[in-house]
Amino acid sequence: MKINKKSKTIYLSSAKKRRTKVTTKGLAIVLGGVSVAIGSVFAFLPNAYQVSVGGEVIGVVNKKEYIDTALQTVEAQLEGKYKTEVEIEGLDPLKHVHAKKKDMIDPNNLPTYLRENMDITIKFQRLLVDGEEIAIIESPQTLDLLEDELKEAYFDDKDVNAKFSNDVKLEEVYTTEDKLVEMDTLVDLCKKRQRKEVVYTVAPGDSLWSIATKYNLSVEDLTDANEGLTNNLKIGQEIKANVRVPVLGMELVKEAP
Known part of the structure; x- marks a missing residue:
């Protein structure tokens, strides 16, 4: 720094300030880099909802309302088919994720996926x-x-x-x-027939033969199952019979005289 005493003016002895010259090409490179960086950030932002049941991923959809609509569709399908109540459980909390468009579920197929994977019970x-x-x-x-x-x-x-x-x-x-x-x-x-022990109560007019015929047995089958049984039956007497009967049988209803 040089000082002129007479004029008391101060001169700064320094080199001229250099300015960096920015070219069009350089600006384009900078902007391009910024665009790539921004694009990379957006490329990994969540853009879909992951659908999973019991920790197992079913797939992803790009709109949350698709899931709600699919659940309503499944419920309506089953209630309409069986005319009864339906309970749907098992859907995990939705997770916001990034996914490629080609990997997303077609919303029209989502009800089928849910029916195959969710816990659905019907009354x-x-x-x-x-x-x-x-x-x-x-x-x-x-x-x-x-x-x-x-x-x-x-x-x-x-x-x-x-x-x-x-x-x-x-x-x-x-x-x-x-x-x-x-x-x-x-x-x-x-x-389907199963073996079963039944107890028959003797009614008026019964005989060993008529009782055996009723159960598709022989008289000997009855006497073997009932010690001391004879043809001298008494009304109200109980007789055991080992029979093969249907799991669910039918009997004729006697009409009133």
């Missing part, structure tokens, strides 16, 4: 015969249809006046669709 009826569960049926109306089918099977006549010969009850149960038993299978289950 059906448990059929109990003599206190034991025989099958899961759709509704009380199914029991009416079963009664007609068994009349046809046992008496060759759906219009015959007959009733179940066992204690039959229905209980509501929420279970999966695959537990439901179709009618053909249900009829076969009911017709």
Whole structure:
């Protein structure tokens, strides 16, 4: 620094300030780099919702409302099919993720994926015969249809006046669709014969022969099962019989005289 005492003016002895010259090409490179950086950030931002059940990923969709719509569709399908209540559970909390468009589920297929993977239970009826569960049926109306089918099977006549010969009850149960038993299978289950000990109470006009015939047995079968049994029967006397009977039988209803 040089000082002129007379004028008391101060001069700064320094080099001229250099300025960096920015070219168009350089600016383009800088802007391009910034664009790439921004693009890289956006390329990994969450753009979809991951659908999973029990920790297992089903797939991804780009809109949350697709999942709600799919769940409503599944519920409506099953309620319409079975005319009963439906409970849907098991969907994990949604996770916001990044996904490529080609990896996203078609919203039209989402209801099918949910039905195949979620815990869906439907209110059906448990059929109990003599206190034991025989099958899961759709509704009380199914029991009416079963009664007609068994009349046809046992008496060759759906219009015959007959009733179940066992204690039959229905209980509501929420279970999966695959537990439901179709009618053909249900009829076969009911017709299946099992060995059972029954106790018959002697009525007026009964004989060993008539009782044996009733249970498709021989008189000897009855005498073997009842020590000291003779043809001298008494009204009200109890006779044991080891018989093979259907799981669910039918008996004719005696009409009043």
